[in-house]
Amino acid sequence: MKWSTTTSHWGAYQVATGTDGALLVRPHPEDPAPSPLLGNVAAAARHRTRVAAPAVRRGWLENGPGPSDRRGREEFVEVGWDQALDLVAGELDRVRREHGNEAVYGGSYGWSSAGRFHHAQSQLHRFLNIIGGYTSSRNSYSLGTSLVLLPHLVGDAGAVLRRGSSWPSILANTRLLVAFGGLPAKNVAVTPGGVTRHASSAALESLGAAGVEVALVSPLRDDAPTSAAARWYPIRPGTDAALMLGLAHTLLAEGLHDRAFLDRYCSGFEDFEKYLRGASDGTPKDARWAAAICDVPAHAIVGLARRMAATRTLVTVTWSLQRIEHGEQPVWAGLALAAMLGQIGLPGGGFGHGYGSIGDVGDHGPDLRLPHLPQGENPVATFIPVARVADMLLRPGETYDYDGLRLTYPDVRLVYWAGGNPFHHHQDLGRLRRAFGRPATVVVHEPYWTAAARHADIVLPVTTTLERDDIGGGRRDTHLIAMRRAAAPFGLARDDHAILAGLARRLGGGAAEAFTEGRTVRQWLEHLYETWREDLVARGHDVPGFAAFWEAGEYVLPSGPEHRTLFADFRADPEGRPLDTSSGRIQLISEVIAAFGYADCPGHPAWLPPRRRPTGRHPLHLIANQPATRLHGQLDPGATSRDSKVSGREPIRIHPADARARGIADGDVVRVFNDLGACLAGARLSDALRPGVVQLATGAWYDPADDLGGLCVHGNPNVLTADAPTSVLSQGCSGQHAFVQVERHIGPLPPLRHTAPPPIVRRPR
Incomplete structure (x- = not known):
């Protein structure tokens, strides 16, 4: 039996075909903490929900494009690939001619493939850019709030989110880790692009043995690893900002804050101090005030503040806390709290965002740009924040505010989605269903009959990572993986690249030549790898050629620094290495945000009571x-x-x-x-x-x-x-x-319909 290595967002693993034809899966031999998600791979590979052939919603096929409330409620008709591609190309051509490229929304938000070439979002955006562009989205559902806020506070969101303090540095130096939102171990099995050695899982399990005390601030007690022996603060959900302000006030009232650090490295503390003392609203943000909001006793708040000031403390905020109403505030207040302790830039101290949210935050693997498919430039400037897709479809022409801009929702007529499922990421799915009824046409590339496919007009079946050759690796992965095909494509499934190349040929005008550049998939893999390899060789690394890499199956990447501390360079030389903010320092007050005049996001960290509250009907x-x-x-x-x-x-x-x-x-x-x-x-x-x-x-x-x-x-x-x-x-x-x-629930259970394809009129094969 021959095993081959591949990778996924939940880690590298090995696959083989058993004597009975069944797919076999086992962890990568170098992975100290393989993800339990590997248990999903074998059964899902040929599941009956796979899309077997191109399919068109009957109403669209018979009546042509147009808004419809039948999406998600109507049977599909299988068609051949030539007919399917002719239909999509014709509709793309019609919408662009009649309404312009702005009327095409290139959704494609999602994780999809872990491969560097067969990355659905990159493939679709490259294709749409070549044919004149599209309305795009910005940021992500995971981090949409922090990606906008952090540049105002520290100049570079990537510094906090991608280059934070490493786990080896934390284990060696941190004595108290205050985890707002916890450190849920279940999340660190996942990293965009994959990881071969799950180092973050091992780090979480090592906290207790390393002598790191964990203060778990979460409504869920198991949001910390059991080995950490965490002290649980069962906070009322959504009130972390109030607790942070109560802790900050205690530091201020007891003279435990680091005034010298605040003066040299921060901007705006004087105004933030006035807010903490209640100068603007007559309400000091003390521990008793915070306790009434967050349901953590005042004496526990005072005690925690004193412990934080007495030892090397790392303040962390999970990504989940910025996915709530007023989600900017816990991130900003957490940064301000860490600044008051004066430990930002010191090993084991300061601020972190995303520990326990994803596997590569804190990972000390190499920080290398891996081979990637160029997407080109989008000639269309129109965009939306990614989570506003339903608003865009339902309210074309309406204006809205975003990060100091006044924008207008475009009138989108064609939604093209490849990689990702909006019916997973988005909220109020009943409203999203209504929104998906508005465009003239919805095109989806999908391996499975997900809700996104069921609510489309044209569904094009695509291969999974096991059914194609690719190159894989994550942002801090230790290995680059040769993802050799392990199974034949399911049914009539094709790669995204092949589908889009077929559309480009139909659209003419040199689109096919620009999209493929005359290369086969194998030639693209070799080109991307060798271009990347040349850069590493020029930097003194010994990297094998493509043929040797492909034969070996993997390449161990050059190692990165094991110990890394966020903002250490800035602390060592704030004048020579300033932050990219208006002051060059950490912005505890942002004059820029304040000037926007947004009632739901003032110019400093604050407690803003939520608009949505429990009721007697929904408690x-x-x-x-x-x-x-x-x-x-x-x-x-x-x-x-x-x-x-x-x-x-x-x-x-x-x-x-x-x-x-x-x-x-x-x-x-x-x-x-x-x-x-x-x-x-x-x-x-x-x-x-x-x-x-x-x-x-x-x-x-x-x-x-x-x-x-x-x-x-x-x-x-x-x-x-x-x-x-x-x-x-x-x-x-x-x-x-x-x-x-x-x-x-009383009475018979309604049947589950997602476990089988929707009604399909099948054509003979």
Whole structure:
């Protein structure tokens, strides 16, 4: 049996074909902590939800393009590849001629392939740029708020998000790690592009042995590794900024803040101090004030502040905290709190953002730009913040604010999506369904019959990473992987590159030559690798040629520095290495943001009461966090994800006291609902969350039953989360929280339809 190595966003692994033809999967031999998500790969590879052939929604095929509320509710008709490509090319040509390239939205947001060439987003954007451009999106659902805010505060978001202090430095120097939002180990198995050695998993397990005390600030007790022996502060969800301000006030009131650091390295502390003391609103932000909001006792707040000032302390904020209403505030307040301690730039101290959110934050692997497909330049300047896609489709021509700009939603007629599933990432899925009914045409590349495919007009089946040759590696991966094809394409599936090359040939005008540059896929892989290799060789590294790399199956990348401290250079020389801000220093007050005049994001970190609150009808605070059994919605049909279900539904955790009050037992199927929608889920009782909080992970494939009012019978929480921005500054996603009620489901369980393809009129093969 011959094993070959490949990689994925959940890590490198090896595959082989058994004597019975079944796909076999095992971890990479150098991985100290293989991801449990590998358990999804084999069962999903040939799952019956794979798209077998090009398919067109019957109404679009018979009546032509136009808005339709039948998307997601109508059968598909299989067609041949020539007909499918002719239809897509003709519609692209029509929309561009009649409405301009701005009327094409190149969605393509999502993780899709871990490969460097067969990266669906890069392929689609390259193609659309060549044919005149498209309306694009900015930022991400994961980090849309921080990517806008951090440049105002420290000049470079990438410094915080990609070059933060490394785990070896933290383990050696940090004595107290205050983790706002926790350090959920389930998330660090995942890294964009993959990782061969899961170092962050090992680091989290080493915290206790290294003598690092963890203060876990989260509604979920298991948001920290068990080996860390964390002290749990079961905060009321969404109130972290208030707790941070209470801690900051304690430092100020007791003279525990580092005035010399604030004077030399920060700008605006005097005004922030006035806010903490209540000069502007008459309300000091002291521990008693914070305790009333966040439900952490005042004496615990004071005690934590004193411990933070007495030892080397790292303040971390998970990405989840900026995916809430006013999500800018916990990030900004956390940075200000760390600045008051005066330890920014010192080994083991300061500020971090994203530890426990993803695997490469804190990883000390090499920081190298890997081979990548050039996308070219987009001739169309129009864009939207990525989480505003439903607004764009529903409200063309309306204006809105974003980061100091006044923008207008374009009138999009054609949505083209390749790689990613908006019905996973987006909020208020009932509203998104209505939005997807507005364009004239929706084209989707998909390996599976996800909700995105079911709500499309033309579905083009694409290969998965196991069905094509590619080159893979993550942002801090230790290896570059030769991803040799391990299985034949499913059905009539084609690579994204082949599909787009076929469209380019039909559109003419030299588009095909510009897109392919006359290269085959194998020639592209060799070209990208050798171009990358030349750069490394020029820097003194011994890198094998493509043929040797491909034969070996992997290349161990040059190592990066093991110990790294965020803003160490700035601390050592603030005049010679200033930050790229208006003052060259850390902005505790931003005159730029203040000048925007946004009521929901003032010019300093602040507590802003949420607009959405619990009610008597919807008293439970829902946390819609990342799943432990899959990456977002990817490979939900896989064995690991499937085994976590309750009666086929996504599990929802509920505190025993809340369950008892509702007559709910462990294993019951329950209805979770609010004014936006409802879903079914399987109850799991747990005292690892504070009473009044329920937790339902994202990523269950959206399965709406139209005969039951759109009830998602599978358990997707985004039928419950509001499609509202964090603030007008960033227009980021606020889908982490919602308020709901939970009740036992009574009566027969409705069938699950996402586990099979939609109705299809099949053509003979």
